[in-house]
Amino acid sequence: xxxxxxxxxLDYFYAQVEELxxxxxxxxxxxxxxxxxxxxxxxxxxTANYRARELGVRSGIPIAFAKKRLEGKEAVFIRxxxxxxxRYSERVMAILKENVDVMEQTGIDEAFFDITKRSGxxxxxxxxxxxxxxxxxxxxxxxxxxxxxxxxxxxxxLASDFKKPDGLTVIRxxxxxxxxxxxxxxxxxGIGAKTAKALQEIGVVTIGDLARKDISQLxxxxxxxxxxxxxxxxxxxxxxxxxxxxxxxxISRIIxxxxxxxxxxxxLPQLIPAVEDVQRRVVEKGLFFRSISVIGILSxxxxxTRSKTLETPTRESSTLNRAASELLTxxxxxxxxxxxxxxxxxxxxxxxxxxSLAEFLG
Ligand code: DGT
Ligand code: CA
Ligand code: CA
Numbered sequence: 499x500x501x502x503x504x505x506x507x508l509d510y511f512y513a514q515v516e517e518l519x520x521x522x523x524x525x526x527x528x529x530x531x532x533x534x535x536x537x538x539x540x541x542x543x544x545t546a547n548y549r550a551r552e553l554g555v556r557s558g559i560p561i562a563f564a565k566k567r568l569e570g571k572e573a574v575f576i577r578x579x580x581x582x583x584x585r586y587s588e589r590v591m592a593i594l595k596e597n598v599d600v601m602e603q604t605g606i607d608e609a610f611f612d613i614t615k616r617s618g619x620x621x622x623x624x625x626x627x628x629x630x631x632x633x634x635x636x637x638x639x640x641x642x643x644x645x646x647x648x649x650x651x652x653x654x655x656l657a658s659d660f661k662k663p664d665g666l667t668v669i670r671x672x673x674x675x676x677x678x679x680x681x682x683x684x685x686x687x688g689i690g691a692k693t694a695k696a697l698q699e700i701g702v703v704t705i706g707d708l709a710r711k712d713i714s715q716l717x718x719x720x721x722x723x724x725x726x727x728x729x730x731x732x733x734x735x736x737x738x739x740x741x742x743x744x745x746x747x748x749i750s751r752i753i754x755x756x757x758x759x760x761x762x763x764x765x766l767p768q769l770i771p772a773v774e775d776v777q778r779r780v781v782e783k784g785l786f787f788r789s790i791s792v793i794g795i796l797s798x799x800x801x802x803t804r805s806k807t808l809e810t811p812t813r814e815s816s817t818l819n820r821a822a823s824e825l826l827t828x829x830x831x832x833x834x835x836x837x838x839x840x841x842x843x844x845x846x847x848x849x850x851x852x853x854s855l856a857e858f859l860g
Pocket of ligand 2: 507508509510511607
């Protein structure tokens with residue numbers, strides 16, 4: 499049976515939220531930045547509104563570089579406030595969830611959804627559902643997004659990206675090949691710069707070129723598994739279901755030390771970026787944790803762990819940093835040299851009602 503799969507992606511998300519909360523920003527180039535704190539301008543641009551993009555600014559470039567580009571222009575630089583965007587994201591995802599059969603959130607501002615059942619298999623009805631979702635998000639949250647509806651996930655993602663901002667692109671099964679064929683092959687989900695380059699060397703530039711390639715030639719180059727994936731996705735054959743993501747039971751990150759060490763002072767600065775990354779992922783998933791562990795891996799690859807359980811769940815980076823430092827100190831005092839070290843949080847709760855109540859009473 500033909501499926502109706504959608505992909506929704508909010509437009510210039512962080513910058514759009516900032517514009518929404520401060521109307522005077524609307525016609526100016528707006529840049530949301532992550533300041534690293536080393537010098538006044540060190541850090542990167544997280545995202546920029548379309549006005550700024552027209553002037554050559556995009557996600558990931560250094561702030562200092564963007565300032566140079568925008569010299570003499572009345573551009574606005576704003577510090578990223580991830581928890582704020584998280585709150586908008588949660589409400590947008592709740593609206594989406596109400597309107598679809600299944601939703602699979604894949605990032606702070608995007609999700610796949612399946613509306614096969616509620617559309618009765620009709621792309622006309624599917625288009626109406628998608629435009630109603632866009633309207634509800636605009637009415638209730640004031641945000642625009644771009645949506646694609648197609649017979650599978652790969653095509654839905656290409657479709658949501660096809661017209662931006664505020665786009666709605668519906669690709670019916672009969673239009674699928676014509677839609678995908680002319681697109682550059684690196685737009686296919688999972689094709690990075692390296693694969694794209696290898697494909698270019700055998701004359702594959704567009705998705706259509708890839709679909710026409712002999713699978714045995716792809717097999718020789720990429721191995722069977724990737725070859726089959728490449729062939730199928732380029733041919734518009736993608737059976738991946740939209741699946742609600744189960745809640746994670748733990749979030750962790752392990753790093754290899756620059757050299758084996760048993761000095762907490764030497765190890766901690768190397769562990770901190772991993773701790774920050776874990777904390778960011780916790781916030782991204784809307785979770786609070788109660789258990790914190792530091793994992794040490796010795797040179798013989800044996801593993802030791804020190805853990806701590808909190809009374810109330812939290813997501814605060816100060817709590818996590820402090821616990822990481824304590825647990826690390828305790829771990830190295832009892833062990834030999836560590837080769838790798840990691841941080842893990844677990845025992846999740848989705849809200850911290852209990853602790854807010856405690857804060858309220860206390
Ligand atoms: P779009 O979808 O092209 O209209 O623009 P965005 O800004 O929504 O881009 P998207 O969907 O790739 O990313 C969603 C948010 O994630 C974006 O608003 C800010 C953040 N983000 C994206 N790329 C980067 C990056 O390279 N660095 C950092 N720090 N944040 C990023
Ligand atoms: Ca986006
Ligand atoms: Ca996105």
